[in-house]
Structures are given as C-alpha cells and as structure tokens.
Amino acid sequence: MIEVRQLHKRFGKVEAVSDVSFTAPDGSITGLLGPNGAGKSTTLRMLYTVLRPDAGTARIDGLDVVDNALAVRRRIGVLPHATGLYPNLSGRANIRYYGKLHGLRGTELERRVDELIAELGIGDYAGRRAKGYSQGQRTRIALARALVHTPANVILDEPSSGLDVMATRALRDQVRGLRDGGCCVLFSSHVMQEVAALCDNIIIIGNGRVVASGTPDALREESGRDDLEDAFVSLLAQAEAL
C-alpha cells in the first residue's frame, strides 16, 4: 500500500510537485494520469526514494520513504522511465544482478530468474547480450529486473512508451497478473486509453497538483462527460481555470 500526503518538490525556481496526496491500495491498479511536465515522474521518484521530498510524507506499507529508504526499496519494484540495461551483459545476467542486489543467492536466485523468464516470455532472448534488444525486449527485461525480489508494491513510470500494440497488450496482462496476485500497482501515463483500459483508480495530476481522483466511472460523472478523454481534458481545464 502506498500513502502519499501533501508531497512538495521544487527544483530551483520550478515547483515540480506542489501538493500531491493519494492512496494506492493493495490488490489494485492505480494510474497517475497527467500531461507532460505535470509532476508524475517527480512524484514517483520521491516514492521510489531517489529524490527527497521538500515537504509532505510518503509511506509504503507504513514505512516512510525518507526515514526507511532501504526498507522501502526492498518492498518496491521499480520500472523507471529510463529502462537502461547493461549492454554487455545478457538479459539473464541483468536480472540476476538485481536479484543479488536484493540479497538473493544460489539456487533461490536461479529459480526466481527462471520463473520470471517463463512468466514474461523472454526465454528466446534472455541469453543474448542486451546490446541488440528492441525497445519491447528491453522493457520486459527491465520489468523482470524490477520483480526479481517479488515486491509487494510495483511502481511503473510510463511503461508502455515506445512499445508496439502487441508488447503493450502483453505488458497490460502482466500488470493485471500482478494485481491479481495482491500487488499494489502504481503507474503513470499520459495516455488516456491506457489508463482507462487498465486502472481501478485514476489520479489526475496537473501542474503538480491532484486535480481529480476516483474510479473511471466516478471521473466521468464528476466531469459530466461520457468519454473518459473528454473527462480528462475538462477536469484539467477546470483546474487550470482555478
């Protein structure tokens, strides 16, 4: 479970996140939706402990992201926007490295890596060097890397960017699988359709603030629009007007 209370983050004069609060419960998919530069990535970066909030708190399974950063990292699996792999290592070695960083060793590690390779269907190329991977292949290896320690919370920053239709569909199935396994999944996107297709809860962010939140149906109702994209645009426009 991820609980965020009044997060603030400023870079010099730019207020990237001014007031973000939400809760992402276990066993559900929460989507962070907003236009480019709305503060989605900055919010997620604070959650996965690479940035420190200027104010406000964020807790993951009750652990504060600042005070208990290492414990938090053990409970989260992260797919950052940049899914860089080590090009000289095979996909398998890339995944194995993260397993080791998470303290997995020996047969336990190998079993988990095999399991992920089977689950994500990456067996065809996991033995090859990552240098020649396509974007879709890279993303899947990066996802396996994020899941190697079976985290209870999964944070994905625009996971489908650069993926083709088939790869996107496969990714969605995996995300649903995680939810069905009881995970708390939080992911960001600027693509309305994707959020609509996948999320149980949507949090709309604009200019570093939460503009609206709720289930897709609740959002349609709040904005008075049937189409979710229209609802998104209209809610954002209302927020801008304020």
Place this chain on the structure above:
Amino acid sequence: MGGLITVCLKEIVDNFHDRRTLLWSLLFGPLFGPVLFAVMVGIVIDRTLDSAEEQLQLPVLGSEHAPNLAAFLEAHRIDIVAAPADPEQAVRDGDEDLVLAITPAFGERFIAGQPAPVQLYVDQSDSHAAATIARVRGLLQAYGARIGAMRLQSRGINPIAAQAVLVETVDVSTPTGRSVVLLGMMTYFILFSMLIGGMYLAIDATAGERERGSLEALLTAPVTRTSLILGKIAATCFYMLVSLTITVGVFTLMLQFVPLERLGMNTEFTVGSAFATIGVMAPFILVGAGMMTVIASFTRSYKEAQTWISAVLFIPTLPILFAAIQSLRPSLQLMAVPSLSQHLLVTEIIKNTPIDAGWVAISVISTALFGAALIYAATLLYKREALLG
C-alpha cells in the same frame, strides 16, 4: 557490504565483456609504454656509442695548410673530406654537423712556435652533434698538447713543468646510476598505463551508467549509494592493479633484452624488483581511482568525462617530469607527495639502492590518505540528487 561486493563483481565482469575496451586498456596500454621505452633507449644507446666508435667524416677547409694535423686526425679514425665553401652557412643549415677550418696563417705561426689558429664551426644547440663535437675538440686539444710537450722538450724543459695542476675526476656513480634518467621514464609509463587501465570503468560506472539510463533503476536497489560507488571504485582499482601488474611484468621482460649493459649499466631488474615496484606503486591506485571517479561523477556525459579525464591524467605525471628536469634526489619531505614519491622510490629500486622503510611508510600512508580523501569526495558527489541529471 554484500551490496558493495555484488556491485564490484558485476562491474568487473561487465567490463571484462567489453572486449574492445579491455583490449585497449589491458593490452595496448601496458604494452605501448614498454615498447616505446625500449625503442627510445635503443636509439639513445646507438647514438652515444656509435659516435664514439665509428669512422667520422670531418669536413676540413684548408687541410693543406696543416698536413701534420691532418695525418694526426686520420690516425684517429677521422676521414678528412672536402668542406663546403661557406662553412658557417653549412653548419647553420644543418648540412654539416661541424666544419674544421685551418687558416693559411697556420703553417707560418706553427713554425714560429706561436699558437696556430684553427676554427671549429659548430652549433652548440644541436644535441645530436654534441658527441661528435666533443670528440673532434678533444682530438685537437690532444694534438696541441702533444706538440706543446715536444716544443718544451726541444728547449730542454720537462713538459711536466707546464702541468701545474693535475685534475683527476673520480666518478662515484654506480653503474646503474647512469641508467636513472632513462629509467625515470619507466615510472611515467607505468603510472600512465595504470590510470588508463581503470579509466574506462571509472567513466562507464558513473557517467556511462547515467547516460545509458541504467542508473535510476540501480538507485532503487536496497543498497546505499555509498556502497554502490565504493563497489564501482573497487572494481576500478582491480583493473588498475591488473594493468599495473601487466605493465611491470612487460617491463621486467623487456629489460632483459634492452642492451643497457652496453652503456655500462647494471640491469638487474629481477622478479623481486618487479614485486617491489608493484608494491610501491599500488597505493597510487586509490588516488587514480578516486580522482577519475570524482571527475566522472560530476560530468554530464560519457564524452565529457572522457575529455576531462584525458586532460587530468597528465596531472599525476607532472611531478615526475618536474623531478626529471630538476634531477630531484629522494628526501623525507618528498615522500609525502603522491606520484613523486612513487617515482623516486621506483627509481631507487631500479638503482638497486637499499630503501629506507620509513620512506616507504610515509609514501604509502600519505598516498593512501590522499586517495581516501578523493574517494570520500566521490561518495559525496554520488549522494547528490543532481546525480540523475
């Protein structure tokens, strides 16, 4: 600690898989220095020895005015050849190393028992000709001394009377002492290839990781940033140590073939000397790894880091150049200067001089402390939020 070791091992393996980089940093780098060194030493030896032994072609203007002198020179392995009409211009243009001009007045004054003038056209700034000039000048003086002695004798005076002072030069340099200037270059090459050995990893593990987009994910692993950067620095140190060992090994082999003994040098660079060299140089690995990681941590891209490090790589070699130019002798104070102390100690090892253990201790401690300070700076840089760029 587990995280540190995991990171270190991964970086070692990762770098090992990058064959082209590996080939350059661990093969060409360590080989280049010793080979270049051997070639340079060979050239120096050829130049000094050959000019003393070979038959010399000496352009002489007006040799007909001094047939006796000409015969003396020819008896001392000098071929007298026709001189250019304008000897001054010929030497200035570099067409001739030197020209001897015997004036028409030579014979007249010689017979009259007065100093008979000859002119030697030389370019003192031409180091290549220095040995030849010294040889010809020495022969002319020897000829003058011989004639002078004969004149004194003919006047019934013992030539010894003209020699008021007898100068005897006592050369105290050990045979190996002479090799020091040449072998001083060796520490320079060792230091350089050691730094090159770790350079790619230092860049790749920091600036490269950020540029590739793999850094952000790494920072979400449950390992402190200090452990991450220390693991990377440890891997850099490992490759620097490998590079150091290879370079010293190649040098040790090479020194068995370089004909240094032709210069009267004792080249007993044994396996023991090799180990001592590695031991003395090793603390500098910390300085090099710390320095390169600090630079790579604040630069924005791989390319920028590479440019900066290539420029900064010269800094540790500056004290060595300074020492070579000033011909500094090792002293207690100098042992506190990283890179300079390594240079001076390795030079002592080459000379087979017994080394004061206290000096080694100061060198090791001061260098290690400086390295630790740089590594600490690297950990601070790695903790910055701006690291992600």
